[in-house]
Amino acid sequence: MIKRKIIQKISIGFVLLCLTQLSFADEIRPGYLEIKENSKDVFSVLWKVPAKGNKKLSLQAQLPANCVNKTQANTQFINAAYIQRWITFCEGGMIEQSISITGLGSTNTDVILHLEFINGTSQSAQLTPTKNLYTIPAEASSLQIVSTYTIFGVEHILMGVDHLLFVFALLLIVSSTRKLVVTITAFTLAHSITLAAATLGFVHVPQQPVEAIIALSILFLTVEIVHGRQGRPGYAARWPWLVAFIFGLLHGFGFAGALSEIGLPQQAIPLALVFFNVGVELGQLLFVLGIVLLTWLLHQFNQQKLVSRAETVVIYSIGGLSSFWLLERISLF
Template identity: 35%
Template sequence: MLNTVYKLLSCLLLIPATLLLAATAQAHDARPLYVQVTELNKPALESKSAGAHQYLLKLQVPPSVESGNRPFITLPDNCSHERFGLVIQLSCTSSLAGKTLEIHYPQFNPSITTLIRASFSSGASYQTLLSPSENRWEIPTEQSTAQVISDYTVLGVEHILIGWDHLLFLFCLLLISGTFKRTLITLSGFTLSHSLTLVMTTLGVIQLPIAPVEAVIALSILFLAAEVMRDRRHTLAWRYPVGVSVLFGLIHGFGFASVLQDIGLPQTELTTALLFFNIGVEIGQVMFVSAVMLVLFLLRSWRPFPDGKFQQLMLYGTGSLAAFWTIERIAGF
């Protein structure tokens, strides 16, 4: 009977495992569409049309958007534009403050959010996060601190929950920590270490190339998955999991910072945005860890459930995916 149950569960797990592999072949492809509008003190590009206010508009489209469905921006009526490759120069008769930008897709929005940032020559910088169901934003004349807190907290939560490499590393940490006390200490070490490098990188104190960082992040998952599979509890990783979480947490912090650098921070609310992005990451982390611990508890409470076989299956999948990411990222150097 036990073998029958196990075979049935294994078959059922093939479906979500296949979907997971397809969805996570690129761990960071689910980044938001990023729109940057920057006001120029003077025109940086030659323009045939003259206006009182000159801007550069750049779109950073995530790889998950197909080439035939690349979004475009509908500009206010007071602006003319010229395209220079991937950059659009706007010439407007009045400031964009108070004007509306609209984002459209030729086919459909592939369920991604949109981050828009507008920077003015005065030093003011405003941004918003649009859900997939929203496609327009009125650039404010002044942005509240509450809006910055809301936007960057949501960005932090979203990033950790779509960052499958970070989540799989947390999953392996849970398995190697064991007791609740050791798990709490291990996760606290991970939080403190990645927060440190996140802040220092974002503020420009430390800079590392992102390609090797992402390769090491994938390697950290592979290392932990192998340690749990071997189950040699005399090793340093088993005896001191907090050391592993702190060491690799420093590397994961560089990964978090790379996303935040792509998005940008408002100079007038720099500290607030950085703080609440990190808080959002921690909220997402707590949500994931709590969900995993609850699922594991429920499964282990069900006596017929083959806990060891299930864990082995999950670790094989995690290790295989981490190995794929490692090779792929090293090949991309």
């Protein structure tokens, strides 16, 4: 009981963090710049810039100085992002040349850069607000893709407040360590299955209903927590692993949607997919271990009275936040 109440105390700060994330949710999605060599020194460019509402973020892709555009950029607005395509000619190629993204330092987003060359080699890199320039080396290995998509997976889960709230709600419901391990494993297995199935094209699910159901899953767990406090344990308390698995399938479609927004290197889709998922699992593990560590630290302080008073506020805050997400996402249908 003490452990559970201490976890609930931690959730006060976590809910406040979730509320602050709402204003940044649209800007967290990364941009994607893909440059593919079609023939010697001739490259096709795909530049995807995330938008806040209908407003494009002020990001500009700066190609090497030896590149001259051969076609005008064709622009489309698809899935909350502006997508541009054009052809450029870079005399002497792009090796040992630099690519940068201007305006990145004033945002909260990153840009995934992927290059494919006519000799069959490819390179990937992640440009950030503090490191917005990439100099193309003569040789690159698949380790670039591994590191880039692992980092992005970690960042996605840690910035994905809705996914973390779901995991956090599971922590509030599951009382024993053994049940917690089984429940988190079921959630991991489920979202890994649907992430792979959707990314590889075996299953196609509209993203907006998925996002709404993810919000509904958090609301469902909140109701289950309230019922449990009232002495009426529900499905989540009796079969937490089953609930985690079922909703985990839906969360996997959400991860797949995020991955499709940034794009995947066409010649290394399985590799990028695997390590994006590895990054998601690492981020999820960091979150759970962080909660466990904070629980242990706060266990040293006996403040049960304060925690008891905050219990109802915390639970209903999570419920209110998930309800807001649910209504907001339904309105986008």
